[in-house]
Amino acid sequence: MKTRVSVLGAAWLVLAATTAMAADKPTDPQIAHIAYSAGVIDVDAAKLALSKTKNADVASFAQSMQKDHEAVNEMALALVKKLNVQPEDNPTSKALAKAAKDKRGELGKLSGAAFDKAYVANEVAFHKQVNDALATLLIPSAQNNELKGLLETGLKLFQGHQQHAEHVAAALK
């Protein structure tokens, strides 16, 4: 129960930051930074999970997260290079990084089944939060069509991840 409350807490923090930004829409360099940061966060979480879990389903899920987010971030890097866009740090990226750091500290103290449950629950919450931001703010705000296209592919990918995480969570119960 404690885990659940703190997961929601982290999600609210970032959503609040995202909502605060909605007044002035993020620019393409900021959007690129937010999307890339979200990917790095999930890769780091996957590496932590792979170093801790003994559950085959959780390990397989984490491997998939690491590979997919690395692949989509490579696409993002290639695109910003092509478009000559310099990703720009911003309050949403900072809030995401802060929430991820707190969550990492929390997960680091857990082990065994408690870790598995907390990691997978956070993966559901994190992907949901990123998907909401993509659908309601980042995709509508993107000016460049290629960036918009990559974000749309990202949304489909992360929606898949959210469902995958939900399946793994259900199997852990």
Place this chain on the structure above:
Amino acid sequence: MTAVILDRRQVLGAGAALLMGGEAAAAHDGTVHVTMEKLVFLPAEIEVKAGQTIEWINKDPFAHTATVKGGWEVMIPPGKTATRAVAAGDTVEYYCRFHPNMKGRIKVSA
């Protein structure tokens, strides 16, 4: 060499899908192609005969699967292809285990 073959498949697949209104993309050799691109199975529904081969062509940089709940699974690595020989009982719905929002259907006709 491989690139040339893939290009040809791609053209055949796209052409057949257009001709048949996106239903079954059957090539002349009895192989039915399903492309996986941007997290979509295309075409999502195929009609095949037992003994034919289904070939999934993964154009994404992500690994996908064709998974039947409680049944078989075909793994298609990023940028690769994989096949399955159609069995009589293969009228199924399938999905990608890694991205369950990817869904497809196979109908086996007599």
